[in-house]
Amino acid sequence: MSGPKRNFWSGQIDDVVEACQDGWRVLKHQGPGEITFWFIALAIGITAGAAAVGLREAISFLQATIYNVDDVRRLHSFAAAIPWYWVLITPIVGGLVVGFILTRFTPDGRVRSVADVIEGAAMHDGRVETKAGLASAAASLITLSTGGSTGREGPVVHLAGVISTFVSKRINADGITGRDLLGCAVAAAVSASFNAPIAGAIFALEVVLRHFAVHAFAPIVIASVAGTVVSRLNFGNVTEYALPPESALAFYIELPAFLMLGLVSGLVAVILMRSIFLADDYGTHLQKKFRIPAMLRPAIAGAMLGAIAIFYPHIIGVGYETTSAALTGELMLREAVIFTVLKVAAVAITMAGRMGGGVFSPALMVGALTGLAFGLVATATFPDVSGTESLYALAGMGAVAAAVLGAPISTTLIVFELTGDWQTGLAVMVAVSLSTALASRLVDRSFFLTQLEKRNIHLAAGPQAYLLAMFRVANVVRKPDHPRAATEDMIWEAIEEGAYIDPNATLEDALPMFDRTGRRFLAVARVGDKGEAPEILGALFHVDALKAYNRALAATAAEEHS
Numbered sequence: 264m265s266g267p268k269r270n271f272w273s274g275q276i277d278d279v280v281e282a283c284q285d286g287w288r289v290l291k292h293q294g295p296g297e298i299t300f301w302f303i304a305l306a307i308g309i310t311a312g313a314a315a316v317g318l319r320e321a322i323s324f325l326q327a328t329i330y331n332v333d334d335v336r337r338l339h340s341f342a343a344a345i346p347w348y349w350v351l352i353t354p355i356v357g358g359l360v361v362g363f364i365l366t367r368f369t370p371d372g373r374v375r376s377v378a379d380v381i382e383g384a385a386m387h388d389g390r391v392e393t394k395a396g397l398a399s400a401a402a403s404l405i406t407l408s409t410g411g412s413t414g415r416e417g418p419v420v421h422l423a424g425v426i427s428t429f430v431s432k433r434i435n436a437d438g439i440t441g442r443d444l445l446g447c448a449v450a451a452a453v454s455a456s457f458n459a460p461i462a463g464a465i466f467a468l469e470v471v472l473r474h475f476a477v478h479a480f481a482p483i484v485i486a487s488v489a490g491t492v493v494s495r496l497n498f499g500n501v502t503e504y505a506l507p508p509e510s511a512l513a514f515y516i517e518l519p520a521f522l523m524l525g526l527v528s529g530l531v532a533v534i535l536m537r538s539i540f541l542a543d544d545y546g547t548h549l550q551k552k553f554r555i556p557a558m559l560r561p562a563i564a565g566a567m568l569g570a571i572a573i574f575y576p577h578i579i580g581v582g583y584e585t586t587s588a589a590l591t592g593e594l595m596l597r598e599a600v601i602f603t604v605l606k607v608a609a610v611a612i613t614m615a616g617r618m619g620g621g622v623f624s625p626a627l628m629v630g631a632l633t634g635l636a637f638g639l640v641a642t643a644t645f646p647d648v649s650g651t652e653s654l655y656a657l658a659g660m661g662a663v664a665a666a667v668l669g670a671p672i673s674t675t676l677i678v679f680e681l682t683g684d685w686q687t688g689l690a691v692m693v694a695v696s697l698s699t700a701l702a703s704r705l706v707d708r709s710f711f712l713t714q715l716e717k718r719n720i721h722l723a724a725g726p727q728a729y730l731l732a733m734f735r736v737a738n739v740v741r742k743p744d745h746p747r748a749a750t751e752d753m754i755w756e757a758i759e760e761g762a763y764i765d766p767n768a769t770l771e772d773a774l775p776m777f778d779r780t781g782r783r784f785l786a787v788a789r790v791g792d793k794g795e796a797p798e799i800l801g802a803l804f805h806v807d808a809l810k811a812y813n814r815a816l817a818a819t820a821a822e823e824h825s
Contacts, residue, residue, distance in 0.1 A: 351570060564615065590635075
C-alpha cells in the first residue's frame with residue numbers, strides 16, 4: 264500500500280510544482296493579473312515597510328551608541344552635555360565614511376533621493392538605480408547617525424524604489440505596472456516611516472506618480488496599509504508629535520492671520536530650497552577651484568556642522584526634540600528665529616556637502632519654528648482674538664513642508680497624522696494652499712522638480728515637456744533600406760546645409776531644428792574628426808517624430824485616466 268500512496272503524493276507534488284512554474288512563466292512574460300498584482304503589492308508593502316522601519320531603527324541605534332544617549336528623541340539635550348571635541352569629530356568621521364561610500368559605489372558621488380524616484384517613474388518605466396540606491400541608503404544612514412542635518416524620508420523612498428525595481432525586473436513589468444509597483448513601495452515606505460497610511464498613499468500618487476489613476480489606487484492603498492501595520496507592530500499606534508490639548512481657533516476672526524502665515528511660510532520654503540541649491544553650486548565651485556577630492560567634500564561639510572553643533576546641537580539629525588518644543592510652544596521668539604536660521608544653514612551645508620538624507624523632516628522643523636515665531640508675534644499683538652502659538656506652529660509646519668515638496672494634499676494629511684489633531688484642519692489648509700501657490704511660482708513647482716530641472720530633466724511642465732527627451736533619434740530614423748527612405752543625394756544635400764543630427768540625440772533636440780530649418784527631414788549621421796567623412800545612418804522625418812510624440816502623449820493620457 265505504501266507504494267501507491269507514495270506515487271499518489273509524489274504526483275500531487277509534481278502537479279503543484281508544475282503549476283507554480285507555469286504561473287511564474289505567465290507572470291514573467293505576460294505580467295500579473297489584477298488579483299495577483301494586489302498580492303504582489305501586499306508583499307512589496309510589507310518589504311518596503313520593513314526596510315523603512317529597519318533604517319529608522321539602525322539610525323536610532325547608531326545615534327544612541329555614538330552620542331551615548333538613552334532616548335534619541337532628546338538627542339540635542341544629550342549632545343549638549345558631552346565633550347565638545349566629540350561633537351566636532353563625529354560628523355567629520357561620518358563625512359569621511361560617506362565620501363568613501365559614494366565615490367566607491369556611485370558614478371557621480373551623488374546621493375539618490377526622491378527626485379531620482381520621480382525621474383524613474385516618469386522616464387524609466389518605474390525603475391531606479393539599484394547599486395547607487397543601496398549606497399545612498401548606507402550613506403544616509405551614516406549621515407543621520409553622525410550629526411548630519413537632514414531627514415530619513417529621502418533615503419527611505421529611494422530604498423523602496425530599489426525594492427520595487429527588483430520585483431519589476433523579475434516579472435518583466437511594463438511601464439504602467441512598473442510605475443504602479445514603484446508607487447506601492449513608496450506609499451508603504453512613507454506610511455511606515457511616519458505612521459501615516461492615508462498620507463503615504465496620497466504621497467505616492469501626488470508626488471511620485473504625479474497622477475491619481477483609479478487602477479493604481481487599490482494596490483497602493485493595500486501597500487500603504489501593509490507598511491503602516493509593519494510600523495505599528497514595532498512602534499505602536501502613536502503619533503510622531505504631541506500637541507497641547509488646548510489648541511483652539513477663532514476661525515472667522517483669526518483666519519486672515521493664517522493667510523499671512525501661508526505667505527510667510529512660502530517665502531521661508533523658497534529661502535530653504537534656494538539656500539540648498541546655492542550652497543551646492545558654491546561647494547562645487549570651491550571643489551573645482553581648490554581641486555578638493557570628492558571623497559573629502561562630505562568631511563568638510565561635517566566639520567562645519569560639528570562646529571555649529573558645539574554651540575547649537577539642535578541642528579543634529581531630524582530635529583525631533585526642537586520640532587516638538589516648537590509645537591508645544593516651549594521656545595521663545597528669539598530661540599525660534601535663531602534655530603530657524605541655523606537649521607536652514609545646516610541643511611544647506613549637509614546637502615551641499617553631498618552627504619545623505621532627505622529634505623522633508625528639516626522642512627517640518629523649519630516650518631514649526633516659523634509658525635511658532637509668527638504665532639508669538641500674532642498672539643502678543645492681538646491677545647484677545649488669538650488662539651495658541653502651537654496652532655500657528657502646526658500650520659507653519661505643514662505650510663513650509665508642503666511648499667518644499669510641492670505636495671499640498673499629502674503634506675496636509677501627513678501633518679494631521681503626525682500630530683493626531685484633526686480639529687484644526689481649516690487653519691492648516693489655508694496656510695498650506697497659499698504657501699504652495701507662492702513657492703511654486705518662485706521655483707520649479709517643488710524642491711525635487713527643481714533638482715531635476717537643474718539636471719536638464721524637465722518634469723515640472725508635464726509630459727508634453729519631458730516625453731521628447733525619452734526618444735532617441737536612432738530609434739525613429741528611417742534607414743536607407745526603408746521603403747520611403749530619403750535618397751543618398753537628398754541626405755548629402757541636408758548635411759551640406761547643416762540640417763543633420765547625431766543618432767544619440769533626442770527628439771527634444773530634433774524638433775527645434777525642424778522649426779528652424781523648415782525641412783521635412785533631417786539627415787542622421789555621425790560626424791567624426793576633421794577630414795573624416797560622416798557616417799550616414801538615414802533620415803529623421805518630421806512626421807515620424809510627431810507620430811512618436813503623439814503616441815507617447817496618448818499612452819500617458821490613457822494611463823492617467825485609466
